[in-house]
Amino acid sequence: xxxxxxxxxxxxxxxxxxxxxxxxxxxxxxxxxxxxxxxxxxxxxxxxxxxxxxxxxxxxxxxxxxxxxxxxxxxxxxxxxxxxxxxxxxxxxxxxxxxxxxxxxxxxxxxxxxxxxxxxxxxxxxxxxxxxxxxxxxxxxxxxxxxxxxxxxxxxxxxxxxxxxxxxxxxxxxxxxxxxxxxxxxxxxxxxxxxxxxxxxxxxxxxxxxxxxxxxxxxxxxxxxxxxxxxxxxxxxxxxxxxxxxxxxxxxxxxxxxxxxxxxxxxxxxxxxxxxxxxxxxxxxxxxxxxxxxxxxxxxxxxxxxxxxxxxxxxxxxxxxxxxxxxxxxxxxx
Ligand code: COA
Numbered sequence: 001x002x003x004x005x006x007x008x009x010x011x012x013x014x015x016x017x018x019x020x021x022x023x024x025x026x027x028x029x030x031x032x033x034x035x036x037x038x039x040x041x042x043x044x045x046x047x048x049x050x051x052x053x054x055x056x057x058x059x060x061x062x063x064x065x066x067x068x069x070x071x072x073x074x075x076x077x078x079x080x081x082x083x084x085x086x087x088x089x090x091x092x093x094x095x096x097x098x099x100x101x102x103x104x105x106x107x108x109x110x111x112x113x114x115x116x117x118x119x120x121x122x123x124x125x126x127x128x129x130x131x132x133x134x135x136x137x138x139x140x141x142x143x144x145x146x147x148x149x150x151x152x153x154x155x156x157x158x159x160x161x162x163x164x165x166x167x168x169x170x171x172x173x174x175x176x177x178x179x180x181x182x183x184x185x186x187x188x189x190x191x192x193x194x195x196x197x198x199x200x201x202x203x204x205x206x207x208x209x210x211x212x213x214x215x216x217x218x219x220x221x222x223x224x225x226x227x228x229x230x231x232x233x234x235x236x237x238x239x240x241x242x243x244x245x246x247x248x249x250x251x252x253x254x255x256x257x258x259x260x261x262x263x264x265x266x267x268x269x270x271x272x273x274x275x276x277x278x279x280x281x282x283x284x285x286x287x288x289x290x291x292x293x294x295x296x297x298x299x300x301x302x303x304x305x306x307x308x309x310x311x312x313x314x315x316x317x318x319x320x321x322x323x324x325x326x327x328x329x330x331x332x333x334x
Contacts, residue, residue, distance in 0.1 A: 008133040009181035009333040012075075012172035014068025015300040016061045017287065018050040022210070024162070030207040031158035038162045043263025047165030047288030049150045052214045058091045061168035062146045063104040065296070070105070072334075073172035075140055077105040080172075082141035083112040084128050086121020086292040088199075088321070089148045089216070090114060097146065107142070118197065119259050119320025120187070121145055121292030122169070123328055127185040133175045144170040145292035152199060154219040155207050163261070164220070165288035169296020180311075180331035183246045186238055187326040196227045197321040227323075231265050234325040235317045236272035242315065242327040250275050254312035254332075255302060259319060260284035260294040269317065281307070291320065308332045 023046045024035035038044055050056035055064075062085060070077055083098045083105075090097040098112035117124040122145030132138035149164035173182070202219030235258065243249060250273050258266050263284055270280050281302045290297060295316050302308055312332040319325035 004177055005134055006136065006175040006177060007179060007181045008130040008173050009176050010171045010330060011174050011334060012069040012073030013170070013296065013300040013303045014065045014072065015167065015169040015297040016064035017167040017297065018048040018056045019054065020049045020051050021046050022049045026209060027162050029209060030155060031161060033158045033162055042163060043284050044163065044288045045285045048167060049210065049213060050148050050166045051212050058087060058089055058097055058146055058148050059100040059104065061166070062097055062101045062144050065168040065170040066101060066105060066142055066144060069142065069170040069172045075172065077107040078109055080107045080110040080140050080142050082129055082132055082138045083107060083110045084125040084141065085114045085144045085146060086117060086125040087114055087146045088116055088118060088121065088291065089151055117320065117324045118322050119261065119291045119294065120318045120324040120326050122295050123185060123316060123318050123326040124187060124324070126182070126328060127187055129173050130182045130185060133173065139175045141173050142170060143173060144168060145296045147291035147293055149220065149289070149291050151214050151216045152218060152220045154202055155205055155210065159224055160220055160222050163289050165290050167287060167290035167293040167297050169293045169300050171296060171299070180333050183329045183331055184242060185326065185328040186242050186245065188238065189322045189324040191322065193230065193323040196230065196323060197222045228262065228265060230323065231261065231319045232268045232272070234319055235269045238325055238327040239273055239315060239317045242329050246329055248313060248329065252313050253279065253315045255307060256280045256315045256317070257295055257298045257302065258317045260287065260298060261289045303334065310334065
């Protein structure tokens with residue numbers, strides 16, 4: 001008899017954000033910008049910035065988000081056999097954030113590694129765990145998206161420092177014979193476009209009101225305008241690819257959870273896909289762009305706000321440095 005392929009179900013979600021709020025008004029004191037420009041051009045009103053010594057390192061944020069997801073999943077950390085973390089801002093070059101978190105969680109039976117795929121890191125990580133579960137090499141996995149982009153921001157570049165922020169989101173996935181869960185994940189990259197968003201040797205200028213943040217020796221460079229146009233096209237096409245692959249239409253999607261990079265990108269994608277904004281989750285006004293963390297934070301909030309019911313289809317779409325982009329459809333199982 002043919003062996004049934006297991007399905008990957010999300011059974012827990014969690015998130016963690018730093019306490020320190022950086023408002024648009026605060027940014028007016030750092031670069032030549034205005035609250036009005038930032039809200040109109042990006043939709044961001046405030047964002048969270050981690051502070052050294054506040055248990056808000058990449059490892060700390062990841063651990064806090066993971067503990068919440070594990071609690072919701074009602075499993076023991078010892079039953080995790082895989083930890084995958086999507087990040088580009090781990091606390092150390094090595095070991096991986098995943099290994100640091102493995103120690104913090106006492107998840108001694110897991111294999112742990114990081115994935116570097118820019119803001120698409122969470123979807124890449126989710127796909128790794130899904131593949132391992134479908135192959136039967138993994139039963140329970142912890143998948144995290146975390147970044148502290150404040151540590152690589154050029155705080156003198158008004159085109160980027162107003163956008164980026166810190167946070168972590170996590171899900172626990174498990175293998176089950178029941179239909180549903182992750183229906184498919186579609187990932188792409190185009191290395192020819194790496195220069196649209198990359199890290200460069202950087203200055204370490206720290207604005208006065210942000211003394212105490214943890215800065216890395218490089219900073220982010222971005223061609224925002226060109227990236228914007230690519231993002232809208234790629235997000236729309238990969239979302240349609242995922243829908244077609246599963247013989248679904250946009251009417252079947254209960255909630256679109258997009259990467260939170262710019263409200264204008266999100267609105268353009270919602271228009272292209274013909275999904276009303278009422279079925280699109282956004283929290284960019286509160287958190288800005290938290291890179292790999294943006295989808296799992298949004299998912300955790302939607303889940304805890306009871307916006308998802310068992311059987312609902314949830315569509316994730318993301319893009320980021322690489323370029324990388326991707327989409328995934330989940331039939332909600334909690
Ligand atoms: N405050 C005030 N003015 C600003 C500003 C700021 N924070 N940032 C840029 N500007 C200015 C520019 O200098 C430019 O001025 P100029 O016309 O005198 O040269 C003007 O605003 C328009 O700049 P432009 O870059 O064309 O604006 P935009 O409408 O493309 O918006 C972004 C800029 C960055 C908000 C937008 O391009 C974007 O969101 N891109 C995608 C970024 C992204 O998603 N990155 C993450 C990928 S994961």
